[in-house]
Amino acid sequence: MFKSLESLVAEAAATGQSLPVVLQLAEADESGRPVSEVRERVRRVLLVMRAAVAEGLEGEVRSRSGLTGGRAARLQQGGPRLLGERVTMTLARAIATLEVNAAMGLIVAAPTAGAAGVLPAIVLAAGEYLEQDEDRLIDALIVAGGVGAVIAHRASLAGAEGGCQAETGSAAGMGAAAVTWLAGGSNDQVATAVALALQGMLGLICDPIGGLVEIPCIYRNASAAMQAFAAAEMALAGLDFPVSADEVIDVMGEVGHALPVKYRETAQGGLAATASARRLVQIQPSRHPSGISG
């Protein structure tokens, strides 16, 4: 995969191919599998994403800890639609996937399980509101995957290494690229959208209550999805950013290294260390299943 967005955009310019075509050829080349098989695997990714969103919106899922479950449905039903149906549903869809994840449901860890809500919310919204067919959504996921690969190479996708900016931040960058591409943006606008999304997520810590992928994760996925749309909207309008996407990614990596360990998925700082969080964690069920079964 590509090690910079600059080289990805340059390859597309040199070959006259679209970003998803460049990326699926690179994947086929590196994995030794045909392009058709690459696309079929992405199709399954899309199917699992859709199913998880639908399951979460039904509102029946509950995590074992009891910390999450039912909020996506409550938002869908009771949200006042301050900025309209699309915003409310994007938030609800992001939360839906994370609630399914917390309840040991089937999800796609794209880019990670903890940030699994962002891309489905964005891709399903784009499919519906921008009237894109399934093949276009597969293209968009491939673009998002290419951006994620660049981030994985230059910085990190893991909260334990880079904080939440590395997880939901990266997902926002990937999602921004996907929407910008779907909406017909130029390749330079796609890169600008990545930069705009990531600059807004820099420094975000990973401080999950009880060490569980639940709170604040479900809400951070929702806000990261909005960040992605904001970035795409601005990039598509031609707004520029003076720092390249690759440089912003590098900064994200640098900030991640500088974050104290207590803000990197250890549940020892931030929200996880508050009195309210500690009260919640106390009421969780016992940590270990007992004795011998069977």
Add this chain to the structure above:
Amino acid sequence: MVSLFDILGPVMIGPSSSHTAGACRLGLMGRGILGGTPAHAAIKLHGSFAATGEGHGTHRALIGGLLGFAPDDLRLRSAYQEAEGAGLQYRFEEIDLGDDAHPNSAVLQLEKADATVEVTGASIGGGSILVTGIDGFHVELGGDYHTLVVLARDEPGTMATIAGLFARRGVNVATIRADRTGRRKDALMTLEVDERIADDVIAELRQYDWLRWARRVPKIAGG
């Protein structure tokens, strides 16, 4: 090398790639190295696995892996009941493997009628795993390849014989590693290869008197 599907995946049962999908894969590796479903499993959890495992489904995922369930198998959720049906008895304990051990480490002591094995490994992020110990021997197995694990008396030529089995079948060997307890004692060898290992490889190995045991561990990760 990063694949698109490292980013757009894995497709998995939540909630955590390291604590759930990775734990499941450690169980799968344990099962493969034992050579089948264990009848007894003592599972020792270190660090973050011990501290936050239950909320992440780590225990169920490990049991599910031992039963042969993949990280995207919904039966991971009901792994305790599935274990009962499969006759797998299990026990969880905490263990302190020291500060140098990866925080998501586990030791699996596994038994079935004709075999016992102790497997040590860690979930190293994004659902990837690394098995670092088999019965006290140092190994490095990520489950990205089909793997042959051989315990043999440490004699000259054993490795060449084993490698020759693959050479004659035209199977490409990706990695070879060996660790031994001492000169002319026991050596544990691992060979990671590009293709599924044929049944007759094991049969052929059985004719050598230096062989203690050999098992084929199926590939559990990658495309």
